[in-house]
Amino acid sequence: MTVELISVGTEILLGNIVNTNAAYLSEKCAELGLSLYYETSVGDNEGRLKSILTTALSRSDIIILTGGLGPTADDLTKEVTAKTLGLELVLDTHTKERIGEYFNKIVSHGIPDSNWKQAEVIEGAIIIDNTNGTAPGLIVETQYGKRVILLPGPPNEMIPMFEQDIFPYLNRLRPHVFYSAMVKICGIGESKVEEGIKDLMDRQENPTIAPYAKTGEVHLRVTASADTLEEGMNLVKPVVEELKERFKDNIYTTDEKETLEENVVKLLKQNNLTLATAESCTGGLLTGKIVNVAGASSVLNSGFITYSNESKRQFLDVSEGTLKEYGAVSEKTAGEMAMGAARATNSNVGIAITGLAGPDGGTIDKPVGLVYIGCFLNDKITVKEYHFRGNRQKIREYSVVNALDLLRRSIINNSNF
Known part of the structure; x- marks a missing residue:
């Protein structure tokens, strides 16, 4: 029809x-x-x-x-x-x-x-x-x-x-039953995902794979047409299993209704972890995403918006030497922000974002779109450097998605809880 x-x-x-x-x-x-x-x-x-x-x-x-x-x-x-x-x-x-x-x-x-x-x-x-x-x-x-x-x-x-x-x-x-499953991926781009499923899509008939690009995410819908629901599920299942094998930890859920922030809150709860956030260029967008999840109060202790260098020193204990030598947008500062947020609130985990969202303020060494995201967990600091493209809002949105993804991966890969 x-x-x-x-x-x-x-x-x-x-x-x-x-x-x-x-x-x-x-x-x-x-x-x-x-x-x-x-x-x-x-x-x-x-x-x-x-x-x-x-x-x-x-x-x-x-x-x-x-x-x-x-x-x-x-x-x-x-x-x-x-x-x-x-x-x-x-x-x-x-x-x-x-x-x-x-x-x-x-x-x-x-x-x-x-x-x-x-x-x-x-x-x-x-x-x-x-x-x-x-x-x-x-x-x-x-x-x-x-x-x-x-x-x-x-x-x-x-x-x-x-x-x-x-x-x-x-x-x-509908004359037939259509059964579909969703595979949600983050941490790798749309072109990388499409490259990873090209052979499957080239020979697909039933079921089919349809990719949907989201901000910082790629969703793959696997759909089968069948005479019965059970038959449709049996057609879809091996394809989903193949996608899991190919993309591994880049898949954060196969629940169509589960968002990335919901997945992160679930992981925090499952591992009895508490969280503190520290944001500069995103100005609270990350904390807002987490707060949108029902039940987030059981894992989120505090959120800091530390836009100025002075607030980074005062609330997160980022050292003056770090700010002078490396600057507010740096790997060192992101790490200290994450650690400072966790320690200031007696939290298990700290996640921090600092970057240049533009449109002004960029230099040759530190262009607009440069963002550092730091995660502190079990006395270990992990910092990732990102180079995002787009306008100010898009850079901030990409920063939030990748901060959630880094937090997710840090919890999954941590072996001490």
Whole structure:
């Protein structure tokens, strides 16, 4: 089956928001084994939206529209879809009651009249309740075998609705079972990973391997088509085992939902280790990643943002001699920062980042993108030197990923706990 994505909203075309919905849905469609050939963004314009939807209906089996289901006059997705399909809008009392309940919980001065527009649905549509907002999702099964799915634009409404209701619905439509597994790799680049699986991809038929490049990571999805789930699992398993053999410790998880920071927190917990962080150029991004993990409080003792030389001396006990002789961005300083953070907080582990994120401040000897990451564990200091490319934000993001990876490897390779 072929699927087509249409993202509705002038704010997308103007660049006011990043269209993360399309990226999320594209990945989910691939996971479902659906063929995605077209993806379009269109503004809040009736004529252009109708033209794009008409074209999509002529070439795709499933059309998923996101956005344009709000209460304002420029929210036209539902109305244009109904007109294009030759259907009417009708009031759904169930949705109207849900909208009333939603507003009664958050406001005390009545419900805006415009919001009742969201209680109108396309006749005959399957209504998907929105547990995080007021606009319901809709599934319209046309007489021609086409399916049109309307989802709200805000990701915090769209993603839960898709995972809870739309994914299972689409899964039931597939003629075969698709089973997939994810292998997540960090510490080596995309080109190195592709080089390592080129022979597998050249001869692949079923299952297939699809690489996805992330910031500092590469994810490999292994997918098999089969008549039964068990058959699919048996097809995928040897490929995953082969990938494990090839990439070894560069693989941090085969759990699709587990992030690198979650993996690190899990390792700290498993080994009864506590952590302190020390950051300069990343300014708290690393600590923030760790704090995002539920239960991080059991392993994270403290986080230091030591941007100036004075703060490095005062809070982390980095020696004045080190800073004068080697500078703030140096292997020696990164090591002392990591050790100082651990000792200052009585932690087992210290991880530190110091570097030049730019765009200014670089020299021939120390160019922008030079970053040192230090890890202190069991009285042993390990420091890695990195040369990242990109803008200031990208360099900082790469620094965080590689700091997590160094921390992960240090725990795995440590033999004294």
